[in-house]
Amino acid sequence: MYQYPTAEARIAEELAAVRPGLLPRYTAGLPGARAAVLTRLWRAFAHEPLPWITGRVRGAHALALRLADGRTLHGPLADPYATGDRVTAVRLDRDRHDDPARLMTALAVPHAAAFAAELGDSVASLALSRADADHPDEWPAGDARADDGSRDWEWEQRVVDGHPFHPNCRSRPGFSVADQLAYAPEHRPVVELGTLAVPAAECLVSGDWPDELRSGGDLLLPVHPWQAAHVLERTCVPWRPAHPLMSLRTLALDDDGPHVKTALSARLTSSVRDISAYSVEASAALTALASDLVARTDGLLHITRTLGAATAHSPDLAALLRESPRVYAGPGERVLPVAALPVSGLGDSPARLARLTRLALTVGLRLLDLGVALEAHGQNLLVVLSADGTPLRLVYRDLADIRISPARLRRHGITPPPLTGRLVTDDETALRRKLFGSLVAGALAGAAGSGPALGAALAAALPGLPRTPDLAALREGPVPAKALTLMRLSPETPGDLWTALPNPLVLEPGTRDQ
Template identity: 70%
Template sequence: MHRPPTAEAEVADELAARRPDLLARYAAALPGARAAVLTRLWRGLAHDPLPWIAARERGRDGLVLRLSDGRRLHGPHPDPYATGAYVTAVRLDGRDYDDPARLMADLAVPRCAAFAAELGHGTASLALSRAGRRDRPDEWPVSDWEWEQRVVDGHPFHPACRSRPGFSVAEQLAYGPEHGPVVELGLVPVPAGECLVTGAWPDRLREAGRVVVPVHPWQAAHVLKRTCEERLAAHPLMSLRTLALPGGPHVKTALSARLTSSVRDISLASVAASAVLSDFAAALAARADGLLHVTRTLGAVAAGSPDLAAVLRESPRRYAADGERVVPVAALATTALPRSPAWLAAFARLALTVGLRLLEQGVALEAHGQNLLVVLSPSGDPLRLVYRDLADIRVSPARLARHGLTAPGLPDRMVTDDALALRRKLFGSLVAGALAGTAGTGAALRDALEAAVRDLPRTPDLAALLGGPLPAKALTLMRLSPGTGGDQWAELPNPLR
């Protein structure tokens, strides 16, 4: 029986045609990429509330998942906070699997075929990213975009950590930040009367009676189906669709491709609310005793559709004094910074102090390693936080009112007084995401949290963090539930219990 070529083979064929110099490095990177994706998948299988897992049984030699059809899946004891690729194989009914895509296909559960294909492409893409990574000097980067481009593996816990469906090998090499390219953004002029514009759209992106919208070249080719005569060079950041303009702000472009979990557009509602939300966040940050800055949205535009839109934001580097550096939390693991127990505890104390204070006042940040940045002293000590991208925060009018604040006009999806929803948003992104990804293991996370929480005010939100399981997005379940909107949640063992 003829089998179609795997995603790994397809990438190898494209490399042979376009970049034969990377073939050997790509082949060498494949085993590690499979283990990295399999480790993330095993985390989801071990903890997500998947309806076809009947029981989970811990034994001396690992964890056994009993499937509803009677089969048994065996793997190592899971550490839901580990970032290393410690799962090299699992066993399904006596057969070993080191390939996450093949495992998912042979599980034969609902909607597994599409997810298996996604895992296959993500594994190949991860190997490509590792093969194409640039050698990094020992000294710390000077520019903000260099920090971002050090993040090669993507999301530390998502099985689709490097999934880029719809991107050819040539496009990944041309646009993926880990490959260090300069991306030529297209410039599309649109009559001003056809645009929704908020904030101060800069003069250099205006013409007589027209607003000039920066467009990602992938979007121009695959969605807008047009060529752009004028171009603007920029450096891609870790989100791929956000880029740093030379000497200027960051531009978030419309990129209607699914990266990791979902298609992230720039909705008309988010453009309309951007200026009000930016002012609101700045006012909240002013209440954080100098421990938090929020990058301001300078301007936003939508030309009648989420497919042709852009947002300009301040660069986080403006919040660093001489000698200080602003580092995305996701990039901390790529540094030579000695993340000692004392350093991790200091960083956890800073992050929890800020996150819990804002939560008490009525705002739950989506403080994962991409949105959250830390200002480091010249010696590497964590001093302050910078937060960017307000699109996924949650705001509680009732909590705001208790502190004499008023909620601005926000999209309905941002507004909730549900304490569980607010806590999931913050704890799932900050503790199970940014802090866990920085700590690297459950034991290191536990030690950092134990030291950090001693000095924190005893609030109901802190009691919830200390007293129950830790919420985390059920990333595997969400990929297997494409028709279900919104976030779905898993409960991880609390490292503090």
């Protein structure tokens, strides 16, 4: 049986103690938050290869899913590229479910209990996030939310709903309400980063570690306060105020200086976040490769440089200093993550979306042909906009999870970087999954908001692109996407799992939400 108190009740109790003014809006927002998470979950049921779903029957206006135990799930047709709060309820046989956590519990498939808890946390945290958005009467004194978006963090902090397709879009287990208000980007906090001194001889360093973060023979490693309190259990020396970006663990320094990627050993959305020694060691070689790649994109792409990286040979105590994307915006230009386009008011123009799509595919396919598949989801991929909102150029950040093909690089006369391990592969399927799964099924789909809008943008953008085998695969085949729910229900299987979505260029009307 489903047990109370639920995550919703727990958050309400904590909120009443720390920010009672938000409680009415939080309570009013719970049905919408349940629908938002249920929409993402139903999309997964409709399109992911979940082993306990044995058949899918699409009618004119509804979808029936046959389960291995003989039961049937009934719900609306599911557009795999749609965003928002579209699915308010589904039926499991005769029982109506509007709560994704209760639905997952009722399904009772392997690992459902743990996933149900995550879904409940996602609903409650999303309702909390929405409650604190666009209500200036509740903003703390001195909060800079009225700014015009010209600083690094402002557009990023306006993305309230998190991942557009993951049911765990706001799941933050281990974070109390006070933690979320203090550290989550959508709550617009100023976070006081600290440092821990570690003997330099005990650290792995890549790139240039600044003098500001050295003291005698020690390196001063920036530490997130949540990490210091909950994982390291050590007191840090105060260092600099900073503003959390979309990833929460990466922050922009208060003086528009570099971005600081901190180790934050908490499960956010799907993964436990830390910084591996592999990432630190690879950062300098990746930055050098990026410079070579950028020179081959005719000025359409910038890649932020990792200025320095260091680890105390522990994924829980490490940091990267990365160039701010703002350095690539000229006078009157703005740079913001593609994920922020829907909340910026600039993403609702079909012409702008088509221009962005052509720009992103031109760059993404060019780099893929050269031998590098970017993980160009809406958080890593940023767009430089003119004063009137026209997409001009792209900025990519965070090279930690790209894929590199030595064979393709050599084909173009590029010496592969001295790297081994998970970043390196010549497998065409893996390379195309990395780019198309993040860019088409991720960033562009999130900006478009529906399959028909994405299909129209692709149809307008594809003519004129160089006809490569990768482009042919995109035009003619299904679109790869991470099977995010299958991954959460398969804890025994490491790494990414994938599904194939209908190509938006030929999306059948029967796959759209009704």
